[in-house]
Amino acid sequence: MAAPPVVLDDWLLITELLAGLPTRRRHGGLFTTAYWYYRACRAAVVGGAGRLSGPFEQFGLTERGAAIGALLRLREDIGLPDARMAVPLMAELAARHDRLNLLNLEACAAALTLGAVVWLSPESAAGVLPPVLDAEGIRWLVVRPA
Amino acid sequence: MGGSALIIPGGIDVAKAELWRVLKEHYQDGVEALDDPDLVDQYD
Numbered sequence: 212m213a214a215p216p217v218v219l220d221d222w223l224l225i226t227e228l229l230a231g232l233p234t235r236r237r238h239g240g241l242f243t244t245a246y247w248y249y250r251a252c253r254a255a256v257v258g259g260a261g262r263l264s265g266p267f268e269q270f271g272l273t274e275r276g277a278a279i280g281a282l283l284r285l286r287e288d289i290g291l292p293d294a295r296m297a298v299p300l301m302a303e304l305a306a307r308h309d310r311l312n313l314l315n316l317e318a319c320a321a322a323l324t325l326g327a328v329v330w331l332s333p334e335s336a337a338g339v340l341p342p343v344l345d346a347e348g349i350r351w352l353v354v355r356p357a
Numbered sequence: 358m359g360g361s362a363l364i365i366p367g368g369i370d371v372a373k374a375e376l377w378r379v380l381k382e383h384y385q386d387g388v389e390a391l392d393d394p395d396l397v398d399q400y401d
Contacts, residue, residue, distance in 0.1 A: 222384060229377040250388065250396045258387020259379045266367045266375060278363050282376055313395040334385060338398040356381075 215350075216240040216325050218318065219289075221251040222332035226356040228283055234354050238328070242290040244321045246314040255279050292321040300324060308343055315340050322349045330354045 214237040219227060224243045226232055243251075260275040267275050285291070300320035305311065311319075318340060322329050329344060329351040336353045344351045365372040380387075388396070 221388075225380060225384065229373045229380070246396065250391070253391055253396070254384060254387030255376070255380055256387070257390045258383040258385070259376060262379045262383055263375055266365045266372050269366070270363075274363060278365060278372065279376060281363065282369070282373055310399070312397065312399055314397070315399060334388075335398055338400050340399075 214239045216242055216290075216327040218292075218321050218325065218327045218329045219243045219247070220318070220329070220331050220335045221247040221254070222334060223330055223354055223356065224248065224289070225251050225255065225283065226332075227289070228286070230356075232354065233356060240290060241288065242292060242321065242325055242327060243285070244314075244317045245291060245294075246317045248285060248291070250314065252280055252283055255283060292317075292324045296324040297321055304347070308346075311339070311343060315343065319343060319347055319349060322351075323347065328352065332356065 217238040219241060223232060224247060227241065256276040256279050259279060260272050263275055267278065270278065297317060297320040300323050301316040304316050304319050318329060321327065322344070329349060331340065331351055331353050333353055333355060341351060
């Protein structure tokens, strides 16, 4: 039986792009969501740009932000769900889970669209997403970056 | 990055390692600083 695709949260996406995921679990392809990718790019700049040293020291904050964006550019082998499929599902999910924000709605819709397993970092797994995934019959697991 | 390239001394692997070093410690600070209800991890 083929392994299912995987949807990565933002921190696991960053881990994969910068250092490689520590797990050797089989999967049928890596995906993330637009919101997780967006949050990864924004939070990496906000949290990281002012603290970078070494090769970044000669750059101002604007250039560092541009460099971070380039380093986090989504690889061709990491997919995004088709919005034509995901958005109507997000609307359905919002009716069942009326307090869920767009980040979490898209994560659920992506997994349903792709028939995927959601891989969550410990931070994401501590929130409301796991019980919602359970309620929607979506498989998920926690992956701890090295 | 628009139409211009930013040349990072030491190359891309050195830059990735430095960004990884910093984000391991401070990524969550960045998430919390975004202050956007559609980008937060919801806890209730």
